[in-house]
Structure formats: structure tokens, C-alpha cells
Amino acid sequence: MSVRGLRNAHAGPFTVDVPRGECLVVAGMSGAGKSVLLRMIADLDPHQGLVALDGVACADMPAHQWRRRVLYLPAEPGWWSDIVLDHVSDDTATRALLDRLGLRESVLRTPVHRLSTGERQRLALVRGLLRGPCVLLLDEPCSALDDATTRKVEALLRDLKAQGLALVLVSHDQAQADRMADRRRYMTSGRFTEDAA
Template sequence: MRNLKRLSIGPIDLDVAGGEIIALTGPSGAGKSLLLRAIADLDPNEGQLSLSGEDRNAISAPAWRKQVMYVPAHTGWWADTVEPHFADLSRAHVKNTLQRLGLESTALNWQVANLSTGERQRLALARAMAHEPKILLLDEPTSGLDSENAARAEKLISEIAKSGTGIVFVTHDVAQAERLGTRRLYFYNGGLHEAAP
């Protein structure tokens, strides 16, 4: 991306390579989530974004968001049960992803209203990963998870990256940023910096 601007953030230049895991840290309210939403083209923004050399403006918004997928810290669910949220995906692939995140395949039959915060978070992560996007934008992907499930999620994020997906994830956990990120960026005053001040 070049000269990305959204409200109080930018202009920002950033390249995300396939297989790279960028850990994005910074103070609360600095605009990290706004940045991810802008990259996913969910909010109005200015600047040039491209994916594998193809300009964002040459790709429909839904097609862009399938390839540049954003998983918010608090996900939205539109159906009463989990299964409809995975309807367009390979059942075998979904079940494998659920298992790797410590969820049973019966999770597809669960009522959304009964899901815990951690279950919602893992299911949202599974849904995004099952789509196999080229770029995955994760907003505090393990914030609601216990240590065992957070470790599972981190392992899967690393494996997804090794398969060629570029990942940008927001975290307030400096140890996690060091452990999981292949590159660390610090966000403050509307811009990205290679190291925390």
C-alpha cells in the first residue's frame, strides 16, 4: 500500500509479503483497528492498495475482502447457529481447521447465542482461515482465549503463514508479538514505526 489515509491515520506505506507475519502493537485508541479496516476496504480511505500487482480499484469490494480478510476482535454473527457462517466452504477443510483450534466438528451445530467469547473468537478465526485468503488481518486474535487455546491459535497462524498467506495482527501482548511476528511494527501518532520508541 502507498499513501493510505483514513481519518487521523496516515499517510502509510506498507508491503506485506506472502508468508510474513507482521505484529502490530501500540497504545489503545491509536488507530490500529482503523488501519486494518482500511486495508480490508471496509471504511472509506484514500491511497493505493494492490494485491499481487493488481490494483484494489480493479477488484470488486466483495472479491477484495475474500482475498484480504479482516477478523475483528468482536465478530458479527447473522444466523442463529454456527453452520450457516461456513456454508460456502469445504466441510472437510472446515472440520480440520476447527480441530486444530481445539473445537469439535459438532461446533457447527451450536447456537450462536450460547457461544463464549473464546468460542466466538476461535470460530471466527476458523471461518477466515478456511477461506484461505492471501492476506489475513487479525485484530487481537487471542485476547479472549486461555493460554492453551491461544497457543493453538498461534500455531495455526504460523502454519497458515508458512503456506504463503501474509498476516498482519494487532496485539497488546509484547511477548506474543516477539514470539509470533516475523516483523514487528509500532503504531502511534497515525503512523507505523519499525520499533517501539
């Protein structure tokens, strides 16, 4: 994925490349604009500049197709139904992801409002991965997880990265950044301020 001059009235311009099979970690204080960056890349917020995937610009692709390929997972996932099976199917692929992420199969029949924050975060990741994205934009995906469960999420993400998935990970966890990053950017007041390889 290639980002060139991406900006809006509140943040940017941003220029960065995230090749397939790599993870860009974006860090910075709360309110620095990290989520705004992810939402612009996902074409969810108005913006100027260029975002392209495999040489195809976001502007040249129908929005629903772009958002399927370049998938944004917010820190607090949204649910349009309290029934989990309205969001995911009860099939082999779903159960395999549940197992990888340490989720019991009974979550499929538990109302969303009865799941813990960490269970909802992982279930949102399952829901997103089942769509087969090329780029995953993750906003604090492990903020409600203990260390052992965080390591399960990271192991799955590393495996997907090895299969060619590109990741943009917003994280306040320095240890997680050290484990996951191929590239790093630090953000202050809506701008990249440091560039560490």
C-alpha cells in the same frame, strides 16, 4: 501486499510491505488507530492511497473479490445468524480446522449466543480461513483465549504463513508479538512511530 500512503481523516499515511509468508505485528495503545488501519486495508472504511496484492490494486478489483482475498477478522466477530451451520459447512475442512483450534465438533450445532467469546473468536477464524484468503488481517484474535489455546491458534497461523499466507496481526500481547512477528510497527495517534525489523 503493498501499502503506500494509505490514509483517511483520522489515520495515516501508512506505507508498509507484507510479503507472502510473513507476519506484520502492529502494536500501540487502545485508540491509536490499529483497527482503522486494518479496515482501510480491507477496503471497509473510506481511504486514499494505494493497497495492492500481487501487483493488483484494490481500486482495480471488485470490492467483494478484494475482501475475499484480503480478509479482516475484527476482535468481536459479527454473526448474521445464531445458527453456526449458516456460517460454515459441516465438512472435512471445517472439522480439521476445528480440531487444530481446540474446538469440539459440537460447536457446529450450538447456537452462536451460547458459545464463549473465545469459541466465537476461533469459529470466526475457521469461517474466514475456509474462504481461502491471501492476506489475513487479525485484530486481537486471541484476546479471550488462555495461553494453551493461544498457542494452538499461533501454530495454525505459522503453518498457513509457511504456505504463503500474509498476516497483519494487531496484538497487545508482547510475548505473542515476539513469537509471531517477522516485521513490526508501533502506532501512536494514527501514525507509525517505530519501525523494528
